[in-house]
Amino acid sequence: MILDAALRQARPPSPLxxxxxxxxxxxxLGEGTFLTGSAVFFTQIVGLSxxxxxxxxxxAGIASFLAALPMGKLVDRFGPKKMWSLSATGQAAMFAVWPFITDFQGYVAMAVGMEVIGALGGAAHGAYTIDVLPPEERVKSRAYMYSALNVGFTLGSMIGGVALAIESNKVLHALPWFTTAxxxxxxxxxxxxxxxxxDDRTAEDRKVRIPGPGPLRNPGWLLTSFFGGVFWTNQGCSTS
Known part of the structure; x- marks a missing residue:
């Protein structure tokens, strides 16, 4: 009975x-797997310092910053779900190219492309989840999503760690393909x-300005974004 109650409490607030x-x-899962082995992949397989x-x-970080605004406009123009799916497909394509990179120029081109496409996915994901989730479920639902992210990164790091422990270049070559899949x-x-x-708004609807102050006039949002960005710099450190 206690277990059943605990399981009911652990369920997400809705099927969505x-x-x-x-x-x-x-x-x-995919991102965590590649991040774990990326430093070794770039240095041993690609031959970079x-x-x-x-x-x-x-x-890549600079490109992501510059791409944030135009990527957000694309999400507004074509809808979050379509752009989110397109970004995930584009990132899969970028990971599929990694095994064929042989020099620094190719690495930079793919890293920049990955971050630009990722900026599109980030904007689309945020817009979609805020739009589709009911206000009364939004906070709890996003908490479940963050928990799932942590589980995925943990599993991904375990898979990447096993690949590193095997000490085989063939296994390292397989990491981008796993992430692609x-x-x-x-x-x-x-x-x-x-x-x-x-996603169902017309072109005319999308031209209507949303009421309220813009992001640059929202101190709370600016501070949250700033500190969030500082905390997320550990992601760059994990691949260097």
């Missing part, structure tokens, strides 16, 4: 929240999600 949590797990890897990540499954899962209200 459960599907979104599963999507978060898929994303983090640690300084080159760090410089490439810097270029995970992102393709993720893209398919996204495409099967229900449409959000924003």
């Amino acid at each position: 929240a459960g599907r979104l949590s599963a999507q978060s797990l898929l994303f983090a 640690a300084a080159q890897v760090g410089l490439g990540l810097t270029f 995970a992102f393709l499954v993720n893209a398919a899962a996204i495409s099967r999600l229900p449409r959000a209200s924003h």
Whole structure:
């Protein structure tokens, strides 16, 4: 009886929240697997130095910053679900190219492309979840999604760690392909999600300005974004 009560409490607030949590797990599984072995992959397989890897990540971070606004406009123009699925497919394609990179220029090009496509996915994911989840379930649902992210990154790091422990270049070569497959499954899962209200808006509806102050006039949002960005810099450190 106690176990049943605990399981009921652990359930997501809705089936949609459960599907979104599963999507978060898929994303983090692929991303976590590659991040764990990425430093060794870039240095041993591609032949880059640690300084080159760090410089490439810097270029990619700058590109992501510059792409944030235009990617958000694409989400507004074409709808979050479509752009989210497109981003997941594009990221899968980027991971599939990694095994063929042989120099620093190719690495930078793919890293920049990955971050730009990721910026599209981030904007679309945020817009979709806020749009599709009922206000009374939004906080709890997103908490489940973050928990699923943590589980996915943990599982991904375990898979990447096993690949590193084997000390085989063939296994390291397989890491991007595993991540590619995970992102393709993720893209398919996204495409099967229900449409959000924003996806059904007309071109005229999308031209209407949303009431309220813009983000640059929202101190709370600016501070939260700033500190969130500081905390997330550990992701760059994990690949350098």
